[in-house]
Amino acid sequence: MIDAVLDLPAHLRARLASALESGLVARPYSAASLRSVLGTDGVEQVVETLMELERLGITGPAAGAWIRTVEDAAARTTRADLVWSGPEVPGLHARDTRRVYEELLDSAERSVWACTYAFFDGPRAFEVVARRMEVRSELRVILLLNIQRRRGDTTAAEQLVRRFADRFWATDWPGSSRPSVFYDPRALELDRPAGVLHAKALVVDDEAVFVTSANLTEAALDRNIEVGLLVRDRALALTVSSHFRGLIDRGLLRPLPMA
Numbered sequence: 001m002i003d004a005v006l007d008l009p010a011h012l013r014a015r016l017a018s019a020l021e022s023g024l025v026a027r028p029y030s031a032a033s034l035r036s037v038l039g040t041d042g043v044e045q046v047v048e049t050l051m052e053l054e055r056l057g058i059t060g061p062a063a064g065a066w067i068r069t070v071e072d073a074a075a076r077t078t079r080a081d082l083v084w085s086g087p088e089v090p091g092l093h094a095r096d097t098r099r100v101y102e103e104l105l106d107s108a109e110r111s112v113w114a115c116t117y118a119f120f121d122g123p124r125a126f127e128v129v130a131r132r133m134e135v136r137s138e139l140r141v142i143l144l145l146n147i148q149r150r151r152g153d154t155t156a157a158e159q160l161v162r163r164f165a166d167r168f169w170a171t172d173w174p175g176s177s178r179p180s181v182f183y184d185p186r187a188l189e190l191d192r193p194a195g196v197l198h199a200k201a202l203v204v205d206d207e208a209v210f211v212t213s214a215n216l217t218e219a220a221l222d223r224n225i226e227v228g229l230l231v232r233d234r235a236l237a238l239t240v241s242s243h244f245r246g247l248i249d250r251g252l253l254r255p256l257p258m259a
Contacts, residue, residue, distance in 0.1 A: 003045075004045035004046050004048065004049045005046065005049055005067055005070050006070065006079075007045075008038075008046070009081045009082075009094075009095055010071065010079075010081065010232075011095070012038050012040070013067055013070070013071050014068075014071065015037060015038060016034070016037065016038060016046070016064075016067055017064040017065075017067040017068050017071070018064065019037045019064075020050075020060060020061065020063045020064035020067065021060075021061045021064035021065070023060065024037060025037055025050075026060060027054065027059060027060075029047050029050045029051055029054070030047065031043050031044050031047050034046055034047060041090040041091045042090070042091035042092060050063060053066060079231075080229040080230065080231045081094075081095050081100075081229070081230040081231075082094045082095065082227070082228075082229065083095045083096070083097050083100050083210065083212060083227070083228040083229065083230050084096070084097065084225070084226065084227055084228075085097040085098070085214055085220060085221055085222060085223065085224055085225065085226035085227075086223060086224055086225035086226065087225070095230065097212060097214050097220070097221050097222075097226055097228060098221040098222055100210060100228075100230055101128070101202065101210070101216075101221065102128050104202055104204045104208060104210060104230075105128045105129045105132055105202075105204070106128060106132060107204065107205075108129075108132055108136065108139055108204045108205060109136060109139070109205055110138070110139065110140065110205045110206075111139070111140045111141075111142075111203075111204070111205055111206060111241070112129060112132075112139065112140070112141045112142065112179075112202070112203070112204055113142050113144070113201070113202070113203040113204075113240070113241050113244055114129065114141070114142070114143050114144070114201075114202050114216075115143075115144035115145075115197070115199045115200060115201045115202070115244065116144075116145065116146070116200050116215050116216040117146045117196070117197060117198045117199070117200060117215050118146065118215040118216070118217060119145070119172075119215065119216035119217060120216075120217045120218065121217075121218065122168065122171065122172025122173060122174070123171075123172065123173075123174040124218070125172075125216040125217070126143075126172070126173060126174055126175070126216075127174055129141055129179070130173065130174045130175030130177070131175070133175055133177040133179070134175060134176070134177060137177070140180075141179035141180070142179060142180045142181075142182065142244070143179050143180070143181045143182070144181075144182050144183075144197060144199070144244060144253060145168075145181060145182070145183055145197070145256070146183065146184065146187055146196055146197040146198070147160060147161060147164045147183045147184075147187060147188060148187060148196070149187065149188050149189075149190075154190065157185065157188035157189070157190075160188055161183070161188070161256070161257065162257065164183075164256070165256050165257045165258070165259060166259055168181070168256065169258065169259035170259065178258070180255065181255065181256035182248055182253040182254060182255055182256065183197065183253065183254060183256055184196060184197035184252070184253055184254075185254050197253070200212050200213060200214060200215055200228075201240060203237050203240050203241045203244075204237075205237075206234060206237045206238050206241055207232060207234055207237055208230065208231070208232045208233075208237055209230075209231050209233070209236055209237040209240050210228060210229070210230045210231075211228055211229055211231075211240075212226060212227070212228025212229075213226045213227055213228060214226035214228060
């Protein structure tokens, strides 16, 4: 019985509990009423769970409290939410890539580590985190970005970095508060790149980590078929941010010059 509720993403469990407590969802339970509240298909097993609770005498606010108890138990166990971009599949519960990015950044209190291989339209890509920095002056933001050498371009690496930095600070970064930005110098080696910064990940407050195939581009966030995992686990989040910090401390990722 509990599996149908546990299979819901955390934000949908919370929404269902609130709807039961407020009376927005009430007896007789139906798939239509749950779809209107949860905004998703595939809720038939959740309806069966609510009906089973009703047979046990647990309805309305009590059912909402039961779901919150389930939520508290689930919070003590590491669970991952699937996050997708692209066409939706009816009956499958998954979160939206852009929405997850924006919700995580909007909730940041202390730190943000954001790593991407590519971004287009910098002002839009970095709008949410730049706005959050204005609201939370103590928020520390570290961006890990790839600087790419085009095929056949023999420009010195230092000039490519300077060109990227001038463009980034002048046109790509939309805020007045500035993040710390780092890049992988190996991508600029002349003969052939020894490696590139290809990871796509977001760590917020060392509490939540989102690893995804999506770059910070409109196509990846909204249209491409991309998949990722959102995990709210402090140990895992700290492991990822510590790895990034170790790459910086060892000089493997270098700071982008300020304009």
